[in-house]
Amino acid sequence: MVAGSARRRQAKGSARRSRLKAEASRAASLPPSRDLARTPSPAAAKTGLRAVEAAPPTSELVARTQLRKRAAAQGLLGRGGASAPRKAPWDGRGRGPEVEQVKLLDRFSTSNKSLTGTLYLTATHLLFIDAHQKETWILHHHIASVEKLALTTSGCPLVIQCKNFRTVHFIVPRERDCHDIYNSLLQLSKQAKYEDLYAFSYNPKQNDAERLQGWELIDLTEEYQRMGVPNTNWQLSDANRDYKICETYPRELYVPRIASKPIIVGSSKFRSKGRFPVLSYYHQSKEAAICRCSQPLSGFSARCLEDEHLLQAISKANPANCYMYVMDTRPRLNAMANRAAGKVNGTKGLSVNDFYSGLESSGWLRHIKAVMDAAIFLAKAIAAESASVLVHCSDGWDRTSQVLIEKDWISFGHKFSERCGHLDGDPKEVSPVFTQFLECVWHLTEQFPQAFEFNEAFLLQIHEHIHSCQFGNFIGNCQKEREELKLKEKTYSLWPFLLDDQKKYLNPLYGSQSQKSAVLEPNTVSFNFKFWRNMYHQFDRTLHPRQSVFNIIMNMNEQNKQLEKDIKDLESQIKQRKNKQTDGILSKELLNSVRPESPALKATLSLKEQALLPVNDVLRTIEGSSPADNRYSEYADEFSKAEPAVVSLEYGVARMTC
Known part of the structure; x- marks a missing residue:
């Protein structure tokens, strides 16, 4: 009896500890991201603590606070502060350091104002809660760099720079606590493998059918059919069905109908990464095409008979014109982009003069202008000359906006994980190419505010999520890699998330009949770039x-x-009173109702x-x-x-x- 009672008490105690551990893990995890990803209120924006992820609802805050207290009472979460025992660095099981009396500096205050609060590390976020219970969430995947500065009299400074251009400056009371947080953030911001990214643990409480429906929201086959392919000049090729010719291209590729498989294989061997010329866009009425490829492996001096035959086939697929353009974007665009990004990231001064001089020396806007100039030339070649264009760069990586991104960026193998630094890899591969694309689109929306149905908030939200790793769309470097990761089975798509709040991303100035021409012709004079x-x-x-x-x-x-x-x-009112008028004389009351000083009009x-x-x-x-x-x-x-x-x-x- 005694032994049985002891076993029962032991079993109850074990179950209780397991339940508390689960609650502690839940307390340290991120609230549902559908709440966190929304734009904060104007009041939150005025405080300067606006995070990319807004604070969760009050009920969730109360629940999480209660869970933290219960977990802390059982010793499942450390109690920070100068008088508390030192906490171990991140242990990988859903709990981490908690440090009190941390100061968050206001970088834009001339009097060096600061907020004092508690700093937490969760499995996915760095969380700062100030004395007014205002929360600042920073996703680990958004962290670009962490810098631990020299110890000062007030504590140890910790500067965090984020990929969404946010910078936070903490003062941690004890150097050893700062060192623990520093090492933990270095590990958490750069995961070693894809399965550790946030998208694989994010759960918006959708079933498998809803998840699959989200991924099937965009059908690229329908997009090609909308453009008018396949047709008598272009066909769907199965040459890359098993990714044997080019691993970074999608399975389904459109090529000239007269191009045989041996010609395609020969051209792929002549091009870098096997990225031979394929169809990207087809203008049905002009019969002109935009094709993409990578540079030749041996430079322009070398020749390849199969590659020349494929280029001739592309030109002949356009019966409206006997010539085509070959655009080489390599000479200066890529070098300018990487150099500008480095200078922009290195700018630390906050004075107006330093800011503008840094912006000028970075050459960022000059590069945006160069990209726009190239795009304008290409559009005019298609629309005005009915000429096909072949665009190629170093490796060839570089309707609705969602379809455009899915087709020309994701499907054709833009290396999002390497360019955005999702994993702990080569920092030289990180490049702001997709950010440049979004900025070029934004400049178009500024010059043609009635031509785009989406607004600026839509572009900003996309930029947030290419770095957040919350959704599977931008994880991986090509379609083959995404299929191997089974992203459609294990992660969720971004586009249904945005469509759920569609009103927020609509442009109130949009008018489908507002554009006189189907082709936009932006003015690229320097002062138009802001x-x-x-x-x-x-x-x-x-x-x-x-x-x-x-x-x-x-x-x-x-x-x-x-x-x-x-x-x-x-x-x-006028119509009603006209019916009551006699002898065509207007009453004084009617005249007063339509005077310019009418309160309704004023x-x-x-x-x-x-x-x-x-x-x-x-x-x-x-x-x-x-x-x-x-x-x-x-x-x-x-x-x-x-x-x-x-x-x-x-x-x-x-x-x-x-």
Whole structure:
């Protein structure tokens, strides 16, 4: 009896400890990311502590706090602080250091203000909770670098720079605690294998059918059919069905119908990484195509008969033109991009002069201009000359925006994991190529605000998730690698997540019939290229206070709707009173109801009138040096014509006649 009772007590104690450990692990884990990934409230933005992931709901905060307290009471989570015993570094089982009395410095305060709170390390996030219970979450995968500075009288400084252009500066009271956190973050920010990335543990509580439905949201076969292929000149090739010709290309490739399999195989052996010329875009009415490939292995001086036959087949697949263009983007574009990224990341000064001089010396905007110039040339070759274009660079890596990203970036093997530094690999492979693409799209939306159905927030959210590793879309370097990782079975797709909050990403200025031409012709004069504040300064709250352009536009839309309603009401009143008029004489009451001083018409001001009023909104916006400059009068006026300019293109073009 005694032995049985002891065994029962032991079993109950063991079960209780197991339950508490599970709760502790749950307390240290991330709340559902559908809540965390949403834009925080304006109040949170004003505090300067706005994280990419907003704080979870109050109920979850209470539950997590209770779990932490219960776990701490049982010794499952360490109690930090100067008087607490030292905690071991990260042990890989869902718990880590917790340090109290940590200071978070305000980088943009002239008086060196700081917030004191507690710093936690969870399995996926670094979490700072200040004295007001405000939480700052930093995803481990967003961390680009961690720097431990020299010890000061107030503690040990720890500077964390993130891939989403956020920088946080902590002061840890004890050097040994700072050292533990430093070593833990170095390990957690660079995983050794794909299975350790956040996407493999993220669970939005969807069943397998919903997960699969999310991955099938975009069908690339339908996209090619929309473009008009296959047809009499282009066919679907099964040459790469088992990735035997090129591991970094997708299984399904479109090639000229007259190109035989031996020609394709021979051309692949002549090209770097086996990336032979394949169809990327087809203009059905012009019968012109954009093809992509990598550089020849032996340079342009060498020759390959099969490769020449394939190029001739591409040219002949366009009966509307007897020549095609070969664009070489290697000469300066790639070197400029990597050099600019290095200089931008190395900028530490916060003064306005240092900031602008650093931006100028980085050459970043000059590179964006060069990419746009190359794109304009290519678009004009297709639309104006009906000429096909072959684009190639060093390794060839480089409709709706989702389909474009899925087809031309993900499917064709842009090395997201290497370029974004998802794993602990060669730092020389990290490059901001996809960020440049997003910025070029943003510049187009700035010049043509009515041409795109999505808004700036959509681009920013995509940029967040190429680094967050929360979804499987951007994990891996090619389709073959993604199939081997079984991402569609083990992770979730980003696109359904964005569509769930579709209203947030819609452009209120979009008009499907607003564009007179089907081809956009942006003006690439230098002054049209601006610094993208909401990308690179999205966490800076005091350096450049700005008013939100999006909020202004939404307010204008609401005002316009109210005015339209007022007009309809007045027209209805006029119609009713006309029916009551006798001898064609208007009553004094009717005249007063339609006077210009009518309160209904005076309640909302025009855009030009608003510009004269004082502005107290301190929210950020995209450009302007003062709130009065942010009224965007150009939205109301027609865009000025492009000024004549001599532009030096940063790419090589050869015209080939077949």
